[in-house]
Amino acid sequence: MSQESSQLPDPVARQQAIKLGLLAASAVAQLTPLTVKLIRELKDSGVSRRALYEVLLQTYLHDGYATALEATATLEQIWPGENEDKQLLESAGWDEWLARGRETFSQVYGKMSERVSEYIGNNSPELAKW
DSSP: OOHHHHTSOOHHHHHHHHHHHHHHHHHHTTOHHHHHHHHHHHHHTTOOHHHHHHHHHTHHHHHOHHHHHHHHHHHHHHSOOOGGGGSOOOOOOHHHHHHHHHHHHHHHHGGGHHHHHHHHHHHOHHHHHO
């Protein structure tokens, strides 16, 4: 067995990860029957409802509010959440959020951070602030 293949996740985790990606794609493409099928399969395979919720919530970043709302509504219909699942996710205050964002940005872009930041600012002041 090659070293590369021995570092792959176990087959079940790999299948779950692939299906989570497909779940997001099916929600964005508004393929509701496929979304429903994937929710059921992921639930049956032991993936937590919170993981599915997070994946569907993230569609907001790529396809907007309406997609995330419809996707999370589909999840709620297929796999209703308990009251504790419906608590607002805790978020940091604005200053902490900005500091964490700057830190992550620096880690991701390293020595290119300043150049990337300038590029973003030149193209979209709003994205530069976010």
